[in-house]
Amino acid sequence: xxxxxxxxxxxxxxxxxxxxxxxxxxxxxxxPTRKDFEGSFTLVTxxxxxxxxxxxxxxxEQLGVYLKENEPIVEDFNVVKGxxxxxxxxxxxxxxxxxxxxxxxxxxxxxxGKKVMVEYSSPNTNxxxxxxxxxxxxxxxxxxxxxxxxxxxxxxxxLVNDRGIHICxxxxxxxxxxNGETPQSSGIKGDHLIGKYYVxxxxxxxKEVASLIEQGLEKEFAEKQASMMLEAQEMLxxxxxxxxxxxxxxxxxxGWVYEGFDETYKKMGVTFDKYYxxxxxxxxxxxxxxxxxEKQVFYKKADGSVWVDLKDKNLxxxxxxxGDGTSVYITQDIGTAELxxxxxxxxxxxxxxxNEQDYHFAVLxxxxxxxxxxxxxxxxxxxxxxxxxxxxxxxxxEGTVVDADDLIQEMINTAKAKTDELGKTDGFSQExxxxxxxxxxxxxxxxxxxxxxxxxxxxxxxxxxxxxQGNTGPFIQYTHSRISSILRKAEQLSLDYQADxxxxxxxxxxxxxxxxxxxxxxxVILEAANDFSPAVIAQYAFDLAKEYNRFYAEHPIFNEKDDxxxxxxxxxxxxxxxxxxxxxxxxxxxxxxxx
RNA sequence: GGUUCGCUAGCUCAACUGGAUAGAGCAACUGCCUUCUAAGCAGUAGGUUCCAGGUUCGAGUCCUGGGCGAAUCACCA
Numbered sequence: 001x002x003x004x005x006x007x008x009x010x011x012x013x014x015x016x017x018x019x020x021x022x023x024x025x026x027x028x029x030x031x032p033t034r035k036d037f038e039g040s041f042t043l044v045t046x047x048x049x050x051x052x053x054x055x056x057x058x059x060x061e062q063l064g065v066y067l068k069e070n071e072p073i074v075e076d077f078n079v080v081k082g083x084x085x086x087x088x089x090x091x092x093x094x095x096x097x098x099x100x101x102x103x104x105x106x107x108x109x110x111x112x113g114k115k116v117m118v119e120y121s122s123p124n125t126n127x128x129x130x131x132x133x134x135x136x137x138x139x140x141x142x143x144x145x146x147x148x149x150x151x152x153x154x155x156x157x158x159l160v161n162d163r164g165i166h167i168c169x170x171x172x173x174x175x176x177x178x179n180g181e182t183p184q185s186s187g188i189k190g191d192h193l194i195g196k197y198y199v200x201x202x203x204x205x206x207k208e209v210a211s212l213i214e215q216g217l218e219k220e221f222a223e224k225q226a227s228m229m230l231e232a233q234e235m236l237x238x239x240x241x242x243x244x245x246x247x248x249x250x251x252x253x254x255g256w257v258y259e260g261f262d263e264t265y266k267k268m269g270v271t272f273d274k275y276y277x278x279x280x281x282x283x284x285x286x287x288x289x290x291x292x293x294e295k296q297v298f299y300k301k302a303d304g305s306v307w308v309d310l311k312d313k314n315l316x317x318x319x320x321x322x323g324d325g326t327s328v329y330i331t332q333d334i335g336t337a338e339l340x341x342x343x344x345x346x347x348x349x350x351x352x353x354x355n356e357q358d359y360h361f362a363v364l365x366x367x368x369x370x371x372x373x374x375x376x377x378x379x380x381x382x383x384x385x386x387x388x389x390x391x392x393x394x395x396x397x398e399g400t401v402v403d404a405d406d407l408i409q410e411m412i413n414t415a416k417a418k419t420d421e422l423g424k425t426d427g428f429s430q431e432x433x434x435x436x437x438x439x440x441x442x443x444x445x446x447x448x449x450x451x452x453x454x455x456x457x458x459x460x461x462x463x464x465x466x467x468x469q470g471n472t473g474p475f476i477q478y479t480h481s482r483i484s485s486i487l488r489k490a491e492q493l494s495l496d497y498q499a500d501x502x503x504x505x506x507x508x509x510x511x512x513x514x515x516x517x518x519x520x521x522x523x524v525i526l527e528a529a530n531d532f533s534p535a536v537i538a539q540y541a542f543d544l545a546k547e548y549n550r551f552y553a554e555h556p557i558f559n560e561k562d563d564x565x566x567x568x569x570x571x572x573x574x575x576x577x578x579x580x581x582x583x584x585x586x587x588x589x590x591x592x593x594x595x
Numbered sequence: 596g597g598u599u600c601g602c603u604a605g606c607u608c609a610a611c612u613g614g615a616u617a618g619a620g621c622a623a624c625u626g627c628c629u630u631c632u633a634a635g636c637a638g639u640a641g642g643u644u645c646c647a648g649g650u651u652c653g654a655g656u657c658c659u660g661g662g663c664g665a666a667u668c669a670c671c672a
Contacts (some may be wrong), residue, residue, distance in 0.1 A: 034615065044614055046652060056652080082652085083615060124672085164672065278672090305670070314598075315668095322670045329672050358599065359667050385601085386666085393665090422634065440634090452608065455600080457665075459607070469634055470620040471608080478634050486631055527611080539609070542619080553627090553636040573631095595634080 002519070003088060003096060004030050006073060007041060014066040019052045019059075030086075032516070038078055039085030040516055046082045056082030090512070091503040094568075097515045098500040101575050105582045107522030112151035117344050118144040120352035121270070124161045125257040126170045127195040129264050129404035130394065131387050131460060132354065135449045138588060139384055140352040141270040142450055142534040145586045147350075150529035155344050158272040159336065162254055163279040168235040170194050171249055172228065173201035183256050189405065191260030194253055199396075204228055267408055269442065269588055274343075276336065282327075284335025288371070289321050297370045313366045315359075333364050341375045348378040350532070355383040355455070382532050385457030387449070402462055411441035414465045415474075424595055436592055440474050443589045447473030450587050451538040471542050473589055476580060479545035480591040483577035486557060488593075490570050493558075497571040502564050510551035514572060517544050518579050525586070534587055541583040548576050 008025040015023045027048075033039040045059040052059055057079060064077035064084050076087040120140020123129060129137075140156070148154045174181075174197040183190045205228040212222035223229070238246040265271070289306055292298035298308045298320060306321035320331050340349060351361060361381035368376035386393060394401045415437040419425050425433040444466045451471065452458045468474040490497060507515075521540070528536040557573065560566040584591050 029611095031611065031614080036616075042615085046614075049652080080615065161672070166672075303670095316598095319670055324670090326670085328670065332672090354666095355600075356666055360672095362599090383600095388665090418634075424632085424634080448607095456608090457601075461607090464606095464621090467607095467621065467634095472620080472634085474634055475620090478632080482632055482635085489631065523611095535609090536611095539619095546619085549635055550637090552631080553633095556631075558631050594632085 003073065003092065004041060006071070007043075007067075007086065010067055010071045010074075011043065011063060014063050014070075015048075015052065018062050018066060019054065021052055023048070023051070033085050037080065037083075037085050038076075039087045040512065041086045041088070043084040043086070044082060045084060049082070060084035088512075090505065090507045093507060093512055093515045094501050094503045094505060096519055097572070097575070100515075100518055101571065105578065106149040106586070107525045107582070109149060109151050109522050109525060111153070114152050114347040115155070115344060116147050116152045116348040116350060117155045117157060117340055117346045118147065118350045118352065119157045119159055119340075120144075121158045121265075121272070122161065122353070123158075123261065124166060125191075125194070125254050126166050126198045127396070128189070128191040128260065131402040131404065131407060132394065134268070134404050134407070134445070135384060135387050135458075136352055136354070137265075137268055137270045138446050138449050139382070139454055139534060141268075141588050142446075142537075142586060143350065143352065143382065143532055145588065146525060146528045146534060146537065149525050149586060152348075152529075155273050155346070156271065157274045157276060157340070159276040159278065159281075161278050163239065163250075163277075163282060165232060165236050166198070167250070167254075168232045168239065169201040169205075170198040171246075171253060172232050172235055173197040173204065174253065175249065176204075183259070189260045189263065190256030190258070191264070192405075193260075194257050201228065201232070264404055264408075267442075268404075269590075276339075278332070281336045281339065282332050284339060285327055285331035285333070286321070286335070288334050288338060289327075289331060292320075292367075292371055295371065308367055308370065310363060310366050310370075313362075315363055315366055318363050318367075330360065330364060330367070333360075334367060337364070337368060337375070337379070338373075341373075346375065346378060348380060349375065350380050350382050352382045352384070355385055355457075357381075358383055380532070382454065384454040387458055387460050390459065390461050390463075402460070408441065408445070411445050411466065412437050415440040415444070415468070418468050419595070436595055439590050439592050440468070440477060440595065443473030443477050443584075443591075444468060445473075446587055446589050447476070447538060450534045451542075453535045454533055473584075474595075476541050476545040476584060477589070477591050478595060479548055480577055480580050480584075481593060481595045482552065483548070483573045483580075484593040486570065486573050487577070489558065495567065495570060497567045497574065499567075501568045501571060505564055505568060508555060510547065510554060511569075511572060513547050514544075514551060514576060517547060518575055521579055521583070524583075528586075537583050537586050541580060541587070544576060544580060544583070548573075548580075 007030060008028045011028050012023050012025055015021050028043065030041040030043055033042045043063070045056040048059055049056045060079040060082055064079055067074040067086065068077055073089050073092040074086055075089040078085050118140055121133070121137050123133060144154050144156045177200055178197065181193070183193055186193060205226055208226040208228055209222045212226060213219055235246060239250060289298060292308065293300065293306065298306050300306055303323040305319060305323040307317050307319055309317050311317070318330065319328060321327055340346070353361065365376060365379050368379060389400060391400060419437060419440065425436060428436065448466045524536060524540045528534060555569065557566065557569045560569060581591050
């Protein structure tokens, strides 16, 4: 039983005895005591005042006296207005600590028997990944790790947008201007090569539209009649008809893109358990439209198009099938949702997609509900905010897109520069140094993108490179390295710190704080899983590292005279390192043993 | 125009879901390396939490109105 649970029960008992009033343990919430006051747990008594018919400060005072007298784990208390601050006895903290060191990594949360599918990344195959994708991928991967730590069975999937008019645009430009260029012949990474032709299409198309307008055509008409556009549409039809030449070109070019993506995914450290391709799923959903018509959830208009009315859910009417029987984006997603459920029978299905698609997912979920799909209630849109530049949104047309590969390389260069400046890699082999630069670069980048609440949009300033000091990934990585160094020294000295610590020791403030923080880990994981927020973990890892550094600066370890205390501090350090490592692992960040 | 979301220190972000004197980091200033890694620690300074009302013991957080910003509202995906 946790300390706060023990306190809860004690308070229930106290209320019964002192105030003759039955409270349920759920009504009693402790919050961590603020730094400026003495104690570890605080009970706010204002809310109990009415039921107990007593003034808040009197309640706090009487409960405090009772707890101190009757509850051995309560060492002392103080009352400030209606706040009861409780000081826990050191022996209790040490017992807690001995218990913690015996439980597994990641907080030791048991499996909950539930399955969750996490879809993330979901790139288009017509251009390389950019900064926005980095936030998506890091978020998706991290939330999958967090859900797994929280007890779920997790399946990570990537739904690749590999077909459609935008893909045909780069195919067409390549066909016209490519001259047989390949990633091998040009030395350009596959996804970047395709991106180049996507841009080329846009240039040629604009040129053509401009000249048509010059010839006196209306703008809108010119945009529709430009041969580039017509040819791209023609190509899409050929692709859908399975015309071999087009399909060949398509699979060759997509193959190049996948090679490029794989390389970037590997650098990012993200993985997938399963891929879905829109070229396989784009025709799905039509049978569900029939189902909806039968259930009279959908209706047909005179031109044969099929619609759903969502006005009762504060949404509008939505088209599901065109008059000619072809489907639209949402139709496909309805079908894919069904396919996902058939494949995995999930309890929850998470879509990691930017908040620009809030409306789309609101509609999708509303439709699944109307169809009374059993899985509808488990669907969740993890809607994250855009990454803005100081100039505003990234725009590919204005060339302000921050390319993922470039950014990663820049981060590695920065890491190298800072590391060299500090002489941190003296004595490292070249390979070891390169590995450290990479680890720190990705640590800095991932932490930067994950520490912010996913829902909020965030700012990235390419002019100011990402920090390595303060509230950053490398700061936490550094703390881990420091501790590793201590553990290496302990090993050299053949000190065995595995055994339980003696409960007779007197603890200092920082030690109590550290034990309390480590104890919170499993609770933090559950909170992060519940909120779908890696930022909760990031904040926790920072708090823990910060507190450890304070401890490290103020108290000696190997120079400590008392044997028991010295061994205890090494063991405490080891537990902090383990917890930092686990929490950073949940963010997809590796922590080095030296830096 | 409708809907949704956001607005907290000069800048980037927190605030345990209604609790104490709103906290961190960066930038600025002051100390601390002859002892376990100074990518660190301690300190100073910095706030009308966009504005105005309301709800109550208590509001950055909840309700109403307003301001500013973003996204979205396609027979595009």
